[in-house]
Amino acid sequence: MTPAATGRPAYHPSTLLKIYLYGYLNRSSRAALEREAQRNIELMWLVGRLAPDFKTIADFRKDNGAAIQSVCRQFVELCRKLGLFTRAVVSIDGSKFKAVNNRDKNYTVAKVGKRIEQVDARPHVRLSLGRPVSQYAGNEGCTG
Numbered sequence: 001m002t003p004a005a006t007g008r009p010a011y012h013p014s015t016l017l018k019i020y021l022y023g024y025l026n027r028s029s030r031a032a033l034e035r036e037a038q039r040n041i042e043l044m045w046l047v048g049r050l051a052p053d054f055k056t057i058a059d060f061r062k063d064n065g066a067a068i069q070s071v072c073r074q075f076v077e078l079c080r081k082l083g084l085f086t087r088a089v090v091s092i093d094g095s096k097f098k099a100v101n102n103r104d105k106n107y108t109v110a111k112v113g114k115r116i117e118q119v120d121a122r123p124h125v126r127l128s129l130g131r132p133v134s135q136y137a138g139n140e141g142c143t144g
Contacts, residue, residue, distance in 0.1 A: 013067075015047050016060040020068065022046060023057075030054040030061075 022043055023033045036043050037051040061068070079085050107115075 011050060011052050011056065011060075013060070013064070015050055016052065016057065017064075017068065017071065018046050019043070019052065019057060020061060030057045033057055 019033055019037060022028070022036075023030070026036075028036060031054045034051065034054040034057065037047060038044075076085075
């Protein structure tokens with residue numbers, strides 16, 4: 001499909017990726033990201049005062065899920081190469097309840113690796129802003 005010569009030019013994918021990652025780190029919804037891009041100085045600086053609407057942000061996430069996952073995985077690999085991560089494996093669950101350490105509630109290096117493979121094998125898993133980090137348990141970075 002060839003875009004029409006009329007209308008506004010499209011936002012650069014890097015701009016939309018910055019907004020998406022900002023929202024992921026700050027647990028903001030798409031509508032909240034639209035407002036933040038218009039009032040938050042930090043985000044305005046990050047994206048050069050561009051302010052796409054929530055539908056544009058949602059469409060970007062929907063159309064580029066695999067690319068977003070790839071960027072996050074590459075970031076984790078870069079951090080490993082730069083020695084920013086230790087060899088320790090940490091899996092965080094935000095739940096607050098009395099401690100139970102049965103085999104379903106703890107994670108070993110092997111379990112985390114197996115979980116990463118399971119998530120990578122399911123391309124239909126949708127990335128979603130505002131989901132608790134615990135739903136991404138066992139997967140490093142911001143992949144879904």
